[in-house]
Structure formats: structure tokens, C-alpha cells
Amino acid sequence: MTDSSRQRNTDALVAAIVQMGAKRRLGKDAQIYAQGETAAYVCLVVTGSVSTSRLMSDGRRQVGDFYLPGEVFGLETGETHRFSAEALRPCELILGNRAALNSLAEDRELERAMWRAMSRELDRAQEHLALLGRKTACERVATLLADVASRSDGAADLPMGRQDMADYLGLTIETVSRTLTQLQGSRVVEFAGFRRFRVSNPTALERLAA
Amino acid sequence: MTDSSRQRNTDALVAAIVQMGAKRRLGKDAQIYAQGETAAYVCLVVTGSVSTSRLMSDGRRQVGDFYLPGEVFGLETGETHRFSAEALRPCELILGNRAALNSLAEDRELERAMWRAMSRELDRAQEHLALLGRKTACERVATLLADVASRSDGAADLPMGRQDMADYLGLTIETVSRTLTQLQGSRVVEFAGFRRFRVSNPTALERLAA
DNA sequence: CGATCGGTTGAGTCATCTCAACAGAGGTGG
DNA sequence: CCACCTCTGTTGAGATGACTCAACCGATCG
Numbered sequence: 001m002t003d004s005s006r007q008r009n010t011d012a013l014v015a016a017i018v019q020m021g022a023k024r025r026l027g028k029d030a031q032i033y034a035q036g037e038t039a040a041y042v043c044l045v046v047t048g049s050v051s052t053s054r055l056m057s058d059g060r061r062q063v064g065d066f067y068l069p070g071e072v073f074g075l076e077t078g079e080t081h082r083f084s085a086e087a088l089r090p091c092e093l094i095l096g097n098r099a100a101l102n103s104l105a106e107d108r109e110l111e112r113a114m115w116r117a118m119s120r121e122l123d124r125a126q127e128h129l130a131l132l133g134r135k136t137a138c139e140r141v142a143t144l145l146a147d148v149a150s151r152s153d154g155a156a157d158l159p160m161g162r163q164d165m166a167d168y169l170g171l172t173i174e175t176v177s178r179t180l181t182q183l184q185g186s187r188v189v190e191f192a193g194f195r196r197f198r199v200s201n202p203t204a205l206e207r208l209a210a
Numbered sequence: 211m212t213d214s215s216r217q218r219n220t221d222a223l224v225a226a227i228v229q230m231g232a233k234r235r236l237g238k239d240a241q242i243y244a245q246g247e248t249a250a251y252v253c254l255v256v257t258g259s260v261s262t263s264r265l266m267s268d269g270r271r272q273v274g275d276f277y278l279p280g281e282v283f284g285l286e287t288g289e290t291h292r293f294s295a296e297a298l299r300p301c302e303l304i305l306g307n308r309a310a311l312n313s314l315a316e317d318r319e320l321e322r323a324m325w326r327a328m329s330r331e332l333d334r335a336q337e338h339l340a341l342l343g344r345k346t347a348c349e350r351v352a353t354l355l356a357d358v359a360s361r362s363d364g365a366a367d368l369p370m371g372r373q374d375m376a377d378y379l380g381l382t383i384e385t386v387s388r389t390l391t392q393l394q395g396s397r398v399v400e401f402a403g404f405r406r407f408r409v410s411n412p413t414a415l416e417r418l419a420a
Numbered sequence: 421c422g423a424t425c426g427g428t429t430g431a432g433t434c435a436t437c438t439c440a441a442c443a444g445a446g447g448t449g450g
Numbered sequence: 451c452c453a454c455c456t457c458t459g460t461t462g463a464g465a466t467g468a469c470t471c472a473a474c475c476g477a478t479c480g
Contacts, residue, residue: 054340056420062340078329082336111321118328119288125335126292130264130272132342133380137436162459170343172437177460194445194459210266347468372427385468387428404427 012113013072016104017044017096024093032085032093033074039081041095043074048091049159052076052083053167063168065124066159068151075114076121088160132170135210140169141179142208145189149199158195183208223282223323226314227254227306234303242295242303243284249291251305253284258301259369262286262293263377273378275334276369278361285324286331298370342380345420350379351389352418355399359409368405393418 021044026032032043035054043050045067052064052073064083067073073085104110131140144165149156158165166173183189188204191197199205231254236242242253245264253260255277262274262283274293277283283295314320341350354375359366368375376383393399398414401407409415 054336056340056344058420060344062343064336064339076332076336078326078333082333115328116288118325118332122286122328122332122335123288123292125332125339126264126274126286128339129274129335129342130266132339133272133377134266134270167343173459174438174461175436178436181460210268382469383427384429384470388468391428 011116012107012109013042013117014044014070014113016101016107016110016113017042017072017094020100021094021096024095026087026091026093028087028089030087030091032087033081035081035084037081037084039074039079040098041074042072042098042101043085044072044094044096045069046092046094048093049088050085050091050093051088051160051164051168052085054083061167062170063164065121065128066164066168068159072117075117088164137169137171137175137179138182138208139210140171141165141176141183142188142205143210144169145183145197145199146205146209149197149205155192155196155198158197162194221323221326222317222319223252223327224254224280226311226317226320226323227252227282227304230310230314231304231306234305236297236301236303238297238299240297240301242297243291245291245294247291247294249284249289250308251284252282252308252311253295254282254304254306255279256302256304258303259298260295260301260303261298261370261374261378262295264293271377272380273374275331275338276374276378278369282327285327298374347379347381347385347389348392348418349420350381351375351386351393352398352415353420354379355393355407355409356415356419359407359415365402365406365408368407372404 023046026048032050033039033041047069049069050067050073052067054062054064056062064076065073066088074081076083101110101114131143135143148158160168162173162176165171166176169176171179180189180191184191186204188199188201188208189197190200233256236258242260243249243251257279259279260277260283262277264272264274266272274286275283276298284291286293311320311324341353345353358368370378372383372386375381376386379386381389390399390401394401396414398409398411398418399407400410
């Protein structure tokens, strides 16, 4: 999950959404769309942060991914959304009408951009599969920290709370918490508050992320 | 993973691959492409079965998905394959040149078909995320059995061995084996040999799959 | 007929989960 | 300004599901 893989640099898709989309403000925890809903919009994050997630009938929850400013989500399905999307904090989004974007599809550049975005989603999902299927709790947490840290320089801010981290990593909130204190104890990262942190030992973090 | 979600019915993509692709035979365990390799081909399974997988530096392995006759794989990435693909048994494939397919892209029908196929891959990956992140061993095995059974009527054949099941489900081979005997003991499924089985109690299996 | 391969079974260990108590930050009202 | 409450996160103790290591079993093959 480097900057380029997240496609934070503007491309044709971002440009099209900005040009034709409708801006919208959302409060914390607001639902942007629900799972099963018809996929009407492709969304660009302007400020704030968003997560996609899926709920099982008994309440178990799996977070699919997190999206930061400059990133596009909502592209992930065919007819209906398989995940729901929620604002992790107050957000400003631009919603691009899916049908309108498709009808613009004579635009080769836009088409390629949508393809790339979809491809990126799939890459990330596959990386996530290996994390959930084969990594230890410590490796999972280290991977997430490395990922977030790679998207900012110096001190980084976790865009999500502990529960969202746990649901992303396939762990419990207690295990996430314990692992974080352990990672601090071994001087790999340093926390200032619950969310702000600095990577003290990038090499060690990289190695732990496996 | 219903028939329709696997797109076993021929569509424009399958048609295009059949028309312009090169047929190829492969022995068991043959590698079709490696992770990191440039994605040159989109592949259609004619006979046999295929798995995609990803290897970590220390040998841990995550299987991404399994593909049966009529299904298309190799579409999953942008420039390079993030997973490798191997034949689970002797196979007959048709390899469609990726560039050639892209150049045919004035064909709206083909384009939509490729989009749908990509979408399907993503859907399946997301379902797989929830399985790995939040399901118990028993639920995972039940889900896989239900999935395979839904693709055939009456008795079904597991296209893969225990190790591949384990690497798909994020479990060890021993846990898979134990769970299978337990599922037989409770009369949910009935095995005849290591691979051939019948669902004795579809309702129970559905419930266990969660 | 022995060797090999894939699968099963058993015993003991360990990572992670569960349940429960505690702690700090921030908000609210008296 | 303080007492209280809620919300989020941390810590502890004990339980447990899945893993590890090792033996065993049956089928297949040379």
C-alpha cells in the first residue's frame, strides 16, 4: 500500500468525479451506503476517512478497507454493494454518479482509470487475504501500522478506533490493544495519545510486518 | 458462489477467449504463471481445475481461489500477477492474449463482460475476507463444502487436496481433516473416498456455513 | 513386498479469545 | 468549578480453539 498503489495522485477517475460529482458532508459514523444496496455512486474522499465493512447475521463484522483523502471507493461491486461504507469521522465526499461515469466511457482515459482503480481494489483485497489467513496478531498489527505510516511522513494518525482496527485485522479489540502496548514496549513505535504515533524503528516494523 | 456468480454460462469474454486463444495442456502441479510475472494471458479452464496462491517469504501460503471448467482466471491484476496459478490436476486451458483482448475493446459487449468478471473476482475475494477474518474452523470447512456442492448436483468432487483446502481456509491440514471427520460424524456430509462426497443434510450445512 | 504419498488420529502446547475490572478523556449539569 | 457519566481504551486471569509434533493407516507404484 504505497502512495502510488493508493492512487492518491489525481488521475482521470478522480478528475471525472470532481467535475461531475456532488459534494456531500457527513457526520461521524454516518452510513454512506449499505450492503446489498444498488451501487449508484463512486465516491472520492476529500476530507475525513471512510471504512467499508460487512456484517454477519450474528453481528460479527469484517472491515474491508480504509480510505483516506484523495482515495476512491464504492467501485467494488457489480450491481450491488457487497460491503457497506461508513464515515470514520466527519467527512467531506464527492459522489460521482455511476451511470453517468459509465456513459462517459467513450473516454478511453477514464475507462483505463476505472480499470486501474478496480485492479487496485483487488490487489489490496488479496494482500488482505494473506494477512487474515496466514499472519500472527503481531504481524497483522505491524502491517497496519506500517501501512498507515507509509501514507504520511513523521508522525502518523490512525484514522480509525481500536474496534475498527480489530475488525479489519480479524482480531479482538483486546488483542489489538495488547499488541500495540507490546510494540511500544519494544521501542518499535511510540504513541502520543491513542491515535497519534511515530515509527521509532522502521526496520523492525518492516520485519515484523512480514 | 452460485452458478451465476461464477459465470459458467458462456458470455462475451469466454467467447472471445475461445475464439482467439491458444489451447494448452498442463500436467498436475504445473505452474501456469508466477506471482510478480507480467500478466500476459487471461485463462479459461476447459477441463481440470486450477488454484491461485500467494507465497510468503517463510513458506506460508495463501490460496486465493479455485477455478473449475467454464471459469476464467488471470484477470485479477493490473500489470503483474499478484498471485501465482497452478494446475490442481491435469488441465486443458485456453490462454487469451491480454493485449489482444484489450485491443478488441471497441466491442462494448466484451468490455462489459470483462468488467463483470473482474467484479466477480472482487466479490469472491471479499466473501473470502469475511471467512478468514471471522469464521471458525468448522464454518470455514462447511462454507467450502457448500460452495463446491453448489457447483454440481448429487455427489460432488473436491477438486483439491487437503493441503490446498487448508491454505485456502487459513487452517492447518490437520484441522481440516479433523473437521471433515466431525462433519461426517454428525451426518451433515458423507464421504466416499477422500474427495467424493454427498451433502446428507443441506439445511445443517447451510446453517454451519454461517 | 517395501517405499512413498496423502490423509487421519492423538496428546500436549500456545496464541488468541472471553469475561471482568479498571483508567483516562471529554462532556454535561448543578 | 466540581461531581458525575459515558465512551474508549487498557490490563488481568482463565478458558479454549486451533496448532505442533508424532505416530499411524491405506492406497498406489515401482
